[in-house]
Amino acid sequence: MAKVSRSYIMMCMLFSILLILGHSVEAGKVRHFKWDVEYIFWSPDCEENVVMGINGQFPGPTIRATAGDTVVIELTNKLHTEGVVIHWHGIRQLGTPWADGTASISQCAINPGETFYYRFKLDKAGTYFYHGHYGMQRSAGLYGSLIVDVAKGEKEPFHYDGELNLLLSDWWHESVHHQEVGLSSNPMRWIGEPQSLLMNGRGQYNCSIAGAHYGNSSSTKCSLRGGEQCAPKILHVLPNKIYRLRIASTTALASLNLAIGNHKLVVVEADGNYVQPFAVDDLDIYSGESYSVLITTNQDPSNNYWVSVGVRGREPKTPQGLTLLNYNTNSPSKLPTSPPPVTPIWNDYAHSKSFTTKILALMGSPQPPKTFHRRITLLNTQNKMNGGYTKWAINNVSLTLPPTPYLGSIKYGLKNAFSLVNPPENFPNEYNVMKPPVNPNTTAGNGVYTLAINSTVDVVLQNANALSENVSEIHPWHLHGHDFWVLGYGDGKFDPTRDERKFNLKNPPLRNTAVIFPYGWTALRFVADNPGVWAFHCHIEPHLHMGMGVVFAEGVRHVNNIPNQALACGLTGKMFTTRAANHTN
Amino acid sequence: MAKVSRSYIMMCMLFSILLILGHSVEAGKVRHFKWDVEYIFWSPDCEENVVMGINGQFPGPTIRATAGDTVVIELTNKLHTEGVVIHWHGIRQLGTPWADGTASISQCAINPGETFYYRFKLDKAGTYFYHGHYGMQRSAGLYGSLIVDVAKGEKEPFHYDGELNLLLSDWWHESVHHQEVGLSSNPMRWIGEPQSLLMNGRGQYNCSIAGAHYGNSSSTKCSLRGGEQCAPKILHVLPNKIYRLRIASTTALASLNLAIGNHKLVVVEADGNYVQPFAVDDLDIYSGESYSVLITTNQDPSNNYWVSVGVRGREPKTPQGLTLLNYNTNSPSKLPTSPPPVTPIWNDYAHSKSFTTKILALMGSPQPPKTFHRRITLLNTQNKMNGGYTKWAINNVSLTLPPTPYLGSIKYGLKNAFSLVNPPENFPNEYNVMKPPVNPNTTAGNGVYTLAINSTVDVVLQNANALSENVSEIHPWHLHGHDFWVLGYGDGKFDPTRDERKFNLKNPPLRNTAVIFPYGWTALRFVADNPGVWAFHCHIEPHLHMGMGVVFAEGVRHVNNIPNQALACGLTGKMFTTRAANHTN
Incomplete structure (x- = not known):
């Protein structure tokens, strides 16, 4: 020990400090x-x-x-x-x-x-x-x-001069407590269409910032000074620059379309993953999705331009959400010369599909495994339960969440916290997805799809006709804990032998949310490499409330350090208190 | 053993069966x-x-x-x-x-x-x-x-032929979530007066079952068939009988007065305790109170009679609640010949005090200890907090309940679950109860009054002027876990030397709720003989929400068998999960 030189110790110390610093930068x-x-x-x-x-x-x-x-x-x-x-x-x-x-x-x-x-x-x-x-x-x-x-020292695969952010949502005047009672009642009372669309939490009910300026509208012009909670957040830009506009939708219900007058939108990111850039005049965005688009402010700088958001996929009864793209060469209060872009007609699904299928991974993105270990086909149906309650069900199981969190009940092997019966992997072959269910009855369930850790899972989301004839709705499905590759979209009933051949295994986009179109299917692939319990559900909030979701569990035995507070309810809470009492008494 | 005769065994068995039966009757x-x-x-x-x-x-x-x-x-x-x-x-x-x-x-x-x-x-x-x-x-x-x-074999100290029940409440159209936000906002938004008064959960908004029948009202007559959720529950009686009418008030705010046309009300019970019977034409009832009154159906049996409930103590903006006393000799739809009894004017406190002071224990009721061990004087004030929030405070502490139940945190000796500083026993002598507070600022607190087990506690509730000049409100205080004797009521500031002499120690009524009148005081006595933690608070729900209450704890070490589930939150929940984890890991 005594022989160790002072300089050697100094060197060691220095090395340790560098290691710590290095680690801290990395972390x-x-x-x-x-x-x-x-x-x-x-x-x-x-x-x-x-x-x-x-x-x-x-x-x-x-x-x-x-x-x-x-x-x-x-x-x-x-x-x-x-x-x-x-x-x-x-x-x-x-x-x-x-x-x-x-x-x-x-x-x-x-x-x-x-x-x-x-x-x-x-x-x-x-x-x-x-x-x-x-x-x-x-x-x-x-x-x-x-x-x-992006981390320091890393670069985005595209250039921009400035950044703008729009968080989109929809808004009801009736309280969610009231909405929940209606959805849970027999007969069900639907929440109806939103009263307004919000951009960064700001919308205008019963008035419009465009008013009747363009002659073709009877809207009253809002009298706003700009300081109000509902005054639109104006997007200020300089001419001849490139802006990255971040757009995310946390709507409860509405599928939206966004457009900016005279400006192309170049899509570069979807759900936190880079996509092959492509230009569009308008962009469809479903609840749970996010995008980045690049816009070039190359239009007449003596004008401002409308940013408009409208409803898709349901007959819209909600006015467009509006704000302005303000070239700083103008007053922000100057109205554009042209009226706000018109939202494509709500049921023009060809338009929606054309947009959605343009989304492809940027070259160099992670590619999906070429094969899968397990395919789960999830039929989305609207159903009746217990003599009249309206529900959504997946393979005829309507999800009712238990009071004990799955993460705890699985980790601790509790037997009575949820149904230990595996939920169905498929639906009867004879089911006609183009017609209302022959037997509309469903049952509630809370079983779990247990996925082998690191296995590759394919999920085929299969849409169908709702309870009424000629109705099939859009459902944006969101997966927790993972991104998935969207391998393909199709119409009608998924046919493995026919449709699997058309899967895009070359550059499918990585996403956390994917839509199923009316009467269509969407095929996803992901690797179950994240130990935990993960919701996979329709991101339309009343649909989830009515049972439209499933639960995936993978490698829960590898999960450690769950804070006890996270499990201090239901049967895990009871387990803790009983154990504590046994050791105390 | 072999010598025990069969008849002896039979006798033992019979005796055991009788014992079990006897016990089951008793229990x-x-x-x-x-x-x-x-x-x-x-x-x-x-x-x-x-x-x-x-x-x-x-x-x-x-x-x-x-x-x-x-x-x-x-x-x-x-x-x-x-x-x-x-x-x-x-x-x-x-x-x-x-x-x-x-x-x-x-x-x-x-x-x-x-x-x-x-x-x-x-x-x-x-x-x-x-x-x-x-x-x-x-x-x-x-x-x-x-x-x-009453238990089998026991008798009430009065006779009656039939029984009727009225549970009184007040009703708002705005949700309580909305009300709570308003009360907790700065500036505070008061909930206003109720839209309607309910009798057994039934009232009529924007119409009256009396209508304009008596010429002095512009009310629309309700068009009700009787099957509606809001149709009044009619009190059906036979002529020349005695009925026990049970009345309880669970109003959020309203102090009420109840009267029945042409019928005397003989008060015989208050809050589950017998009182010396006395007859009145109308009865004041505050939130948290209950009464039984005897009515004799000795009026003209060819008529029906109004049962009316109106607001006292606040300028009423709520129509009377109405139902009918229906002599079965008539159609229940026959309207009485006279209009509904008029509620005494809201601020006729002399009328209220006259009624309240008539309430005395029935002879033979438990009497209070002649002396007390501890007197706690509780000044009720309206205050401001943190730059504008409106609160109610007791001795300048506005109660804010902690997330961990006191019963658990005291039982398990937790140090950080609530303030361990004893709340004040009194208020400054110079405080002028007839004027708004000189310094309206208060602070939030959650300390506990710890009462010696089996000690006799006197509480003097002292009312005062609210924040505005010439305003002092009624507050009905309710004690959990005990009945108390109401020793006396008085006007102005309680003066022990002067007022204690006037205490009624002979036949004070036992109650669980007692009112303090504007600018007045009320003196209570109880024995702290029930191990537990007990709320004592104004039963006006928004007042409690704004801090108008205190907490008493007595003999908590004697409390056993608390279900763990009752404590699976906050710091007791944390204690259980930590203990369990320590024993698991």
Whole structure:
């Protein structure tokens, strides 16, 4: 020991310090956020209402961080009687499945007055958002943007001079409590179409910022000075620059289309993954999706231009959401010379499909395994239950979430927390997806699809006719904990021998949300490489409320360090208290 | 052994059977109830709304049992995101303080999807009720009647031929979630006066069952067939009989006055305790109180008579609640010849005091100890907090309940669950109760008054001027876990030397709720002989929400058998999970 030279020790120390520094650069920063969730009075669309806000704001604060950063959100529930959780939509939660923020799946809802620490790593740059995932609290206004920049020293595969952000949502005047009762009643009372569309939480009800300016509308012009909660957030730009416009949709129901007058949209990112750039005049975006588009401000700088958002896929009864692209050469209050872009007609599905199938992975993106280990076919149907309740079901099982989070009940091997019967992998061959169900009855269930760890899973989402003749709806399905490759879309019933050959295995886009078109199917592939329990569900919030989802579990035995607080309810809570009591008494 | 004769064995067996039978008679029956709490669409006042119901009913089912019975309520929370508890108002919960149903005090709120078993003994006959005790869920409609008959073989100290029951409440069209946000906002938004008064959950908004029949009203007559949810529950009687009319008030706000045209009301019971019978034309009833009155149907049997309920103590903006006393000699639809009894003018406090001071214990009732061990004087003030929030405070502390139930945190000696500083026993001598507070600022607190077990405690409730000049409100204070003797009422500031001499120690009424009149005081005495933690608070729900309450703890070390589920939240929940983890890892 005595022989070890002083310089050797110094060298060792220096090396250690470098190692630590190196590690800290690699690991990214830790970013702390302290959030209180509470109801606030707010006027999202110029009509005052009660909104679920964070730190007194609606929408919640934008999280901006760098790939590799760890974020810690110290979330305090300041609601009076409601639990709360927040889901970090698009973040895979590698190694932290308990931080996924899905009540009944990854954790117990946080009790009023209590604080929960979400701690997770942002592994990948991209445009994300966060939202409530308990009851219909997303619809109540619990959401915000989450934007992850590329790690230091890395570059995006495209250039831009500036950045703009639009978080899209839809808004009802009736409280979500009221909506939930209606959906759960017999007969079901549908929530109807939203009163307004919001861009960054701002919309205008019963008036329009375009007014009757273009002669073809009877709308009253809103009298807004710009400081109101419902005043549109204007997108300020300089001429002859390239802007990256980030767009995410956290709508409860509406499928949307966005267009900017006179400006092409060059799509470069979808759900946090780079795509082969392509230009469009308008962009379809479904609930749960996000995009980045590049726009070049190469139009007449003496004009401003409309940014318009309208409803697709359902007969729209909601006015367009509007804001302005303001060239800084003009006053922001100068109205564009032309009226807002017209949203393509709601049922022009050819237009939607044309857009969706243009989305392909950027060259160099991860490619899917060429084969799969297991294929799960999920038939989406609308059904009746217990003598009249309206439900959505998957392979004739309508998901009813249990009070004990799956992550805990699977980890601890509890036998009575949920149905241990495996849910069906397919549906009867004779089912006619073009017609209403012959037997519309369904049953509630909460079974789990257990996936072999690291196996490749194909999911074919099969759409069908709803309860009424000639009705088939759009459903955007969102997978937690993973991105999947979208191998293909098709019309009618999926036929493996015919359709599998057409799968795109070369450059399918990686996404976390994919739509099924009316009467169509969508084929996905993912690798079950993220130990945890993960929701896979229609992102339309009332549809999920009515049972439209399934649960995947993979490698739960590898999950460690679940905070006990995340499991202090239901049967895991009981397990803890019983164990504690046995050791105390 | 072989020498024991057969007849001796038979005798022993018979004796044992008799013993078991005898015990079972003495112990009373065990009555099971299986309840689901959920929101339902309901029209309490002919306007449809979302109401918190039990088993699809509003109000919840009436519990009818016999003194000595044990009730077991298997309560399942079918709400989507809200916790729930139920308080059994007037039941002392001897030996079962964990079943008192007060969130943050006796238990954790029951999580959505979970079931909690309330199991407690009905130790005393009387007219009681139950209601939610979390947030403002009582106001949302979570309540019902709880009627306990005298034990078999025992007799009431009065005779009657039949029985009628009226559970009184007030109803708002705005949701309690909205109301709560308003109360918690800065500036505070007051909930306003109720839209309607309900009798057994039935009222009429925007119409009257009396209509313009008597010429002095412009009300529209309600067109009701009788089957509607809002159709009044008519009180059917036979002529020349004596009826016991049970009346309880679970209003959120309104102090009420009840009268029956042409009929005297003979008061015989208050809050489950017999009182010296006295006759009145009308009866004041504050939130949290219950009465039994005897009525003799000795009026013209060819007529029906109005039962009317109106608002006292606040300038009424709510129409009278009405139903009919129907002599079975008539059609129930026959309107009385005279208009409904007029409610005494709202601020005729002399009338109220005259009624209240008539209430005296029936001879033979338990008498109070002649001396007390400790006197706690509680000044009730309206205050401002944190730069503008409006609060109510007691000795300048505004109660903010902690997330961990006191019963658990005290039992397990947790140090950080609530403030360990003793709350003040009195208020500054120079405080002028006739004027608004000189310094209106208050602070939030959650300290506990720890009472020596079996000690006699006097509480003097001292009213004062609110924030505005010349305003002092009525507050009905309700004590959990005990009845107290009401020793006296007085005007102005309580002066021990002057006022103590006037205490009624001979036949003060035993009650669980007592009112303080504007600018007045009320003196109570009780024996702290029920191990547990007990809320003592203004029964006006928005006042409690704004901090108007205190917490008493007594002999918690003697409390055993708290179900772990009751403590599976907050720091007790954490304690259990940590202990369990320590023993597992």
